[in-house]
Amino acid sequence: MSEEIDHKEESLFEAPPMAEQERMVEAILFATAEPVTVRELESRMPHGSDPAEALVYLRKRYNGRGVNVVKVGDAWAIRTAPDLGFLMRRETVETRKLSRAAVETLAIIAYHQPVTRAEIEEIRGVSVSRGTVDQLLEMEWIRFGRRRMTPGRPVTFVVTQEFLDHFGLENARDLPGLKELRAAGLLENRPPPGTMPQLGEGDTDAEEETQEGQNELFED
Amino acid sequence: MSEEIDHKEESLFEAPPMAEQERMVEAILFATAEPVTVRELESRMPHGSDPAEALVYLRKRYNGRGVNVVKVGDAWAIRTAPDLGFLMRRETVETRKLSRAAVETLAIIAYHQPVTRAEIEEIRGVSVSRGTVDQLLEMEWIRFGRRRMTPGRPVTFVVTQEFLDHFGLENARDLPGLKELRAAGLLENRPPPGTMPQLGEGDTDAEEETQEGQNELFED
Amino acid sequence: MSEDDFDQIGPMESVAERMAAEALIVDVDGFEGPLDLLLTLGRTQKVDLRTISVLELAQQYLAFVERAKQLRLELAADYLVMAAWLAFLKSRLLLPPDPTEEGPSGEELAAHLAFQLERLQSMRDVAAKLMARDQLGREFFSRGIPEDVTQVRKITYTATLLDLMQGYARIRTKDEFRPYVMDRDAIFTLENALERMRGLIGFAGTWTDISTYLPDGFTTDPARRRSATASTFAASLELAKEGKVELRQSELYAPIELRRKD
Numbered sequence: 001m002s003e004e005i006d007h008k009e010e011s012l013f014e015a016p017p018m019a020e021q022e023r024m025v026e027a028i029l030f031a032t033a034e035p036v037t038v039r040e041l042e043s044r045m046p047h048g049s050d051p052a053e054a055l056v057y058l059r060k061r062y063n064g065r066g067v068n069v070v071k072v073g074d075a076w077a078i079r080t081a082p083d084l085g086f087l088m089r090r091e092t093v094e095t096r097k098l099s100r101a102a103v104e105t106l107a108i109i110a111y112h113q114p115v116t117r118a119e120i121e122e123i124r125g126v127s128v129s130r131g132t133v134d135q136l137l138e139m140e141w142i143r144f145g146r147r148r149m150t151p152g153r154p155v156t157f158v159v160t161q162e163f164l165d166h167f168g169l170e171n172a173r174d175l176p177g178l179k180e181l182r183a184a185g186l187l188e189n190r191p192p193p194g195t196m197p198q199l200g201e202g203d204t205d206a207e208e209e210t211q212e213g214q215n216e217l218f219e220d
Numbered sequence: 221m222s223e224e225i226d227h228k229e230e231s232l233f234e235a236p237p238m239a240e241q242e243r244m245v246e247a248i249l250f251a252t253a254e255p256v257t258v259r260e261l262e263s264r265m266p267h268g269s270d271p272a273e274a275l276v277y278l279r280k281r282y283n284g285r286g287v288n289v290v291k292v293g294d295a296w297a298i299r300t301a302p303d304l305g306f307l308m309r310r311e312t313v314e315t316r317k318l319s320r321a322a323v324e325t326l327a328i329i330a331y332h333q334p335v336t337r338a339e340i341e342e343i344r345g346v347s348v349s350r351g352t353v354d355q356l357l358e359m360e361w362i363r364f365g366r367r368r369m370t371p372g373r374p375v376t377f378v379v380t381q382e383f384l385d386h387f388g389l390e391n392a393r394d395l396p397g398l399k400e401l402r403a404a405g406l407l408e409n410r411p412p413p414g415t416m417p418q419l420g421e422g423d424t425d426a427e428e429e430t431q432e433g434q435n436e437l438f439e440d
Numbered sequence: 441m442s443e444d445d446f447d448q449i450g451p452m453e454s455v456a457e458r459m460a461a462e463a464l465i466v467d468v469d470g471f472e473g474p475l476d477l478l479l480t481l482g483r484t485q486k487v488d489l490r491t492i493s494v495l496e497l498a499q500q501y502l503a504f505v506e507r508a509k510q511l512r513l514e515l516a517a518d519y520l521v522m523a524a525w526l527a528f529l530k531s532r533l534l535l536p537p538d539p540t541e542e543g544p545s546g547e548e549l550a551a552h553l554a555f556q557l558e559r560l561q562s563m564r565d566v567a568a569k570l571m572a573r574d575q576l577g578r579e580f581f582s583r584g585i586p587e588d589v590t591q592v593r594k595i596t597y598t599a600t601l602l603d604l605m606q607g608y609a610r611i612r613t614k615d616e617f618r619p620y621v622m623d624r625d626a627i628f629t630l631e632n633a634l635e636r637m638r639g640l641i642g643f644a645g646t647w648t649d650i651s652t653y654l655p656d657g658f659t660t661d662p663a664r665r666r667s668a669t670a671s672t673f674a675a676s677l678e679l680a681k682e683g684k685v686e687l688r689q690s691e692l693y694a695p696i697e698l699r700r701k702d
Contacts, residue, residue: 125475
């Protein structure tokens, strides 16, 4: 509360010059391994600063350099240029190899989010083991989304900023092949006609909701 | 040893252009968990590279930026520019109510200024802790006044312009007097617990008890 | 799914194909459920998934389950459920539609199965694309020496003018209590009340609301009224204790009434 007031008060004073703001954003982004939101930049910089504009300049400045300014969801980070990965063998962290089930589950969550467990099971045609979901949650690549407003109010899953950061995606809309899949109707939650043996049965009412949720997430 | 030989052998091949080497040094310095020596840079970069020279360019490039290329012992690292260190602190501002002791001390200073510590203690009836006075001094609500021309030449305290600004007063003399306080209903008739004589003569004792009961009964 | 995938698999009758079928059975544990098995079987049809022959696929699946039974392989329940459903689907597709029968047609069911297979395949394809992307900590890296942000908690103290004045009033009031001198402007003391009531109860032969005993000038100002009410009440209790009056109250918060005791 009091910060809000401060902000209004202080914005009457002059903000630092843009070049200086750019330096500040640069320093903050360099200092941390995690992506930083514009909001947080704003809260750490002198009042009246416009980190969003500073980021435009900074991003341009690092274009083609050994490290780049990248957007991750609604946050920003500095990452080494992917073509220099070969120099970093020493820094490479052995990532746990994901099982086929985990990779598929992750892809389904990313492309169909927000998606319920029942929907994941319907798509894969097999039940999703608790361990698979737990592993993805633990890696912080997925998290719980809003509950679906259908009977039972099932939880949904969505991908996280860490997921976007890990795969170098600006946002979920940039997922490879997303447009094509949508055009082909493969992201629709098509209710099965009649009596198909169905693991995710009972969740078909959710169809409209899913569409809505998807739109929310994937559209500007 | 073998590296030396490798080096000579491989230097026959063409090294990457200097701009590319600069990118490489930049990426390595950024991603490595410790400062990196020229020797290590050399071992990680394509043979024939000249990291020492690349460092000269890189250092120049970061001159005046939000982060700088600095030498740490005989190794190199990227560090926040010293003048931006303040950005690396995240200040959380918490507003607390001034303690009762501080409020009372402040009030006495405001109403009786200039006033010595001994006088404050006499009025409050309890000793004034050093911390309370220090806190008020630090808040710049009080400052030292002239020394009293009495034995021991004690310092006096007065309120500051900041104090007046904070409380919206033009002058400490504008503070309402006791009568006005009472008329405004600001005066608590009940003495603070513990300050009342526990054993008094029958009548007065009864009277005060009534008073106390009154407040308890009729307070909203 | 690209054409290449299908090109590698020969005609149904080939030795390689039969070996593959054997391998399917032995590897049944390796399948991620019946849809996965159907997808794998579907690859033996030299077609795009969108034009897959569901009838043929159903037959392949049923043949597979049959073969597994011969080999006395334990198949998980969902594989058998799928087999039963595919048998049903097969009959629907083969028999002319019965106009009296309700529910979706065989074609609709087949189309949905084809959709499910295509959707699963599409998820597999994008999963592979996703995993083939540059990844953090593999192809690109974050800062190796993060400079920690130090949390500084700054506490500011504040007080209002009201706090200040109340604080001062508190001290001054305390001062006044010390010599037991009180500001009696708004105070009607117990002694005052007793004195007043002793003089008045002689007239109280009938039940009278004690509030009528409040002195003049103590009935309008809330502070004075409060003080007078309290002391009058206390004085009434005192008089009752002395046996001079009786008190009654018909119910909670009702007026307290007083009568002289004869």
